Amino acid sequence: MFATTRRTALVSALATTGLAAFGNRAFAQETGSVAGAIDQFAQEVMAAFPDQPGLGITVVEKGKVTLAKGYGVKTLGTQDRCDENTVFGIASNTKAMTAALLAMLVEEGKVEWDAPVTRYLPAFQMSDPVVTKLMTVRDLLVHRSGLTLGAGDLMIWPAPTHTRADILAGLKYLPIGGQFRGGYAYDNVLYVAAGAVIEAVTGQTWEAVIKARIFEPLGMTSTVASPALVDRARRASPHARLGPPIRGMGPQTVLPFDASFDAAGPAGGVNSTPKDIAQWMLVQLGLGMRPNGKRLWGEPAAREMWKPQTITSWSDGPTDENPARPSMQAYGLGWFVQDHRGERMLWHTGGLAGFISYTALLPGRKSGVMIMTNAEETPVLRSLRYGGPDRLQGRKDYDWIASSRRVQAETEAQAVKDHASMTAPTAGGAKPSLPLSAYAGVYSDPWYGTVTISLAGPTKAKGSKKQGLKISFDKTPALRGQLETFDGETFKTRFDDRTQEDAFVTFDVKDGKVVSAVAKAVSPLADFSYDYQDLRLTRQP
Structure with a gap:
């Protein structure tokens, strides 16, 4: 973590x-x-x-x-x-x-536990301006911000190219899924902010x-x-x-x-x-x-x-x-x-x-x-x-x-049972409603960055002459590979790096055009840091 x-x-x-x-x-x-x-x-x-x-x-x-x-x-x-x-x-x-480290700085009078984070990081922002104003140094450490479990972890895992500045800038786009100081949900990104305070x-x-x-x-x-x-x-x-x-x-x-x-x-x-x-x-x-x-x-x-x-x-x-x-x-x-x-x-x-x-x-x-x-x-x-x-x-x-x-x-x-259920197409493996080329494009999420889907040549399957799709999480070299049809508008990744957790990507089609996509991990045992579910991918013009 x-x-x-x-x-x-x-x-x-x-x-x-x-x-x-x-x-x-x-x-x-x-x-x-x-x-x-x-x-x-x-x-x-x-x-x-x-x-x-x-x-x-x-x-x-x-x-x-x-x-x-x-x-x-x-x-x-x-x-x-x-x-x-x-x-x-x-x-x-x-x-x-x-x-x-923060405790030592508090003792030295350089930091206050209950001072607003913006006192030390003026550019600090959460997606809710009220939370931004109220968030204290203490709040950064205790997992009660209202962020969902592992929110934003794709900015730190697995081996992305995001910098600490990117992570801090991404905070203002992460949705507040719970009540501020109203419950517990473990996160990593606010400890990056704590390091920035130091x-x-x-x-x-x-x-x-x-x-x-x-x-x-x-x-x-x-x-x-x-x-x-x-x-x-x-x-x-x-x-x-x-x-x-x-x-x-x-x-x-x-x-x-x-x-x-x-x-x-x-x-x-x-x-x-x-x-x-x-x-x-x-x-x-x-x-x-x-x-x-x-x-x-x-x-x-x-x-x-x-x-x-x-x-x-x-x-x-x-x-x-x-x-x-x-x-x-x-x-x-x-x-x-x-x-x-x-x-x-x-x-x-x-x-x-x-x-x-x-x-x-x-x-x-x-x-x-x-x-x-x-x-x-x-x-x-x-x-x-x-x-x-x-x-x-x-x-x-x-x-x-x-x-x-x-x-x-x-x-x-239980995981085998859940996996079997999750990977069984609910529509019987229906074909996508549009040609594969219609799904190709650049999709952007405000906190993560861009995901590029491109039309590829024939697949590696013996004798296959069909075109396929490739997917690239552009700031995460480990998350690149094939995007295979699965069930209607839902596709499934097959990353070249087989140590990584694959994802389902479901496209939203309106008036015959793909406008956006959401994602979720395929495996029921996937680590929460693969927070694909937090992505809100909008297709770019």
């Missing part, structure tokens, strides 16, 4: 936590029961789901780092093992870092500020603010199941490493290691205090970031099938806040193509666990995201591996 410093600084910081004196595997064996239990559980998860390439796990107990370790391999089919220095994309776990106030890039204010003071020498800066020799490769029958199922595949996430850096650009992320966890659990006794931010700022702001869900609490189900969940400033089996827990997930991650902190214990993975394996993450905090509490009373297998089987069965 994302820096290097002097080596001496890192050695000093690690000496404080005890990691510098031990090899990773040996240290895990000499720790207490919590780290040992999580280490063992991670190995059990890897054994239960052998298609998972690799993991990185970090554990903090009572303000001390007790585990920072890699498991498995960086790339399937190789013997290149993950270790505590392997670099993973942490995606939206970046958001808490962006929030912390840049406007400091006169430096977000990348320069996060390096100087977080990475360097914490000795996070292997952590970078952009995938493009990752050391190739130490990075994990992304993996995913691309089908059949649908994306999310089928054999595990190595994906190309996407180094083009700079525009959305404040929302998810950070890449880190199990060893480095320990320092971030320590300063969070220390309420802004570093292990050396120096502060990055004060305790009031820390508590402000952890304070619930937007209710995201509620329930009747734990059940036999899910003993960790919270009774209340909310979003703070870069963190989700909820109860986990009777204790307050702060957490966040992160997802990029081929990477998913999870951070959980139990402030009452000054303990936490961070999980980094290099595959889109939801049962692996689910097992660890619940089993890890359980073990921080000294629990082993629920089989999260079996539970995750069951949930995965149910999810896949």
Whole structure:
């Protein structure tokens, strides 16, 4: 949904936590029961789901780092093992870092949480002028703007050419689908705006500020603010199941490493290691205090970031099938806040193509666990995201591996059913009402940009002499390929890059002419960042 410093600084910081004196595997064996239990559980998860390439796990107990370790391999089919220095994309776990940068600026009197965004970004606009006027810095971080889930994400995903300026300019065209401050819908684009506030106030890039204010003071020498800066020799490769029958199922595949996430850096650009992320966890659990006794931010700022702001869900609490189900969940400033089996827990997930991650902190214990993975394996993450905090509490009373297998089987069965329903033409596969040439043209959406549909030569089908259509999302090179007839005025993409989610494109025909089009993802498992449904494409003259 994302820096290097002097080596001496890192050695000093690690000496404080005890990691510098031990090899990773040996240290895990000499720790207490919590780290040992999580280490063992991670190995059990890897054994239960052998298609998972690799993991990185970090554990903090009572303000001390007790585990920072890699498991498995960086790339399937190789013997290149993950270790505590392997670099993973942490995606939206970046958001808490962006929030912390703003918190420091608030402490310095350079920003106010409840000041209007236009004070710092005079050109800032939402599609509703009232929302523009009322939107505060705090509102940028807490997912209550009225934007729909993942609105505008096609400006940041997958690997588009939009700049941060393009993303900010596009905000004024994104429809407000809900009530401002009236409910929760997760977004990424407003964290880009939060990064712009940081840049406007400091006169430096977000990348320069996060390096100087977080990475360097914490000795996070292997952590970078952009995938493009990752050391190739130490990075994990992304993996995913691309089908059949649908994306999310089928054999595990190595994906190309996407180094083009700079525009959305404040929302998810950070890449880190199990060893480095320990320092971030320590300063969070220390309420802004570093292990050396120096502060990055004060305790009031820390508590402000952890304070619930937007209710995201509620329930009747734990059940036999899910003993960790919270009774209340909310979003703070870069963190989700909820109860986990009777204790307050702060957490966040992160997802990029081929990477998913999870951070959980139990402030009452000054303990936490961070999980980094290099595959889109939801049962692996689910097992660890619940089993890890359980073990921080000294629990082993629920089989999260079996539970995750069951949930995965149910999810896949439903997805196959939904996919079959969605891809069955309701009109029996009727032909388009117009010649294919009538659908060719340039279509424009005010926030995304242009989509070009062109008449192509004969298809690749053996013996075929028919013309076809090609489609190009012009600012997204990965979203280009064939546009195939499907059902009447609805066509279906077949992108050349088969790692991408295809879309249905439905044209509106009036008086014998195509005037506009809308779209939606084909797969029921498509990530919400493929927000095709938000496009309102108008044919240009």
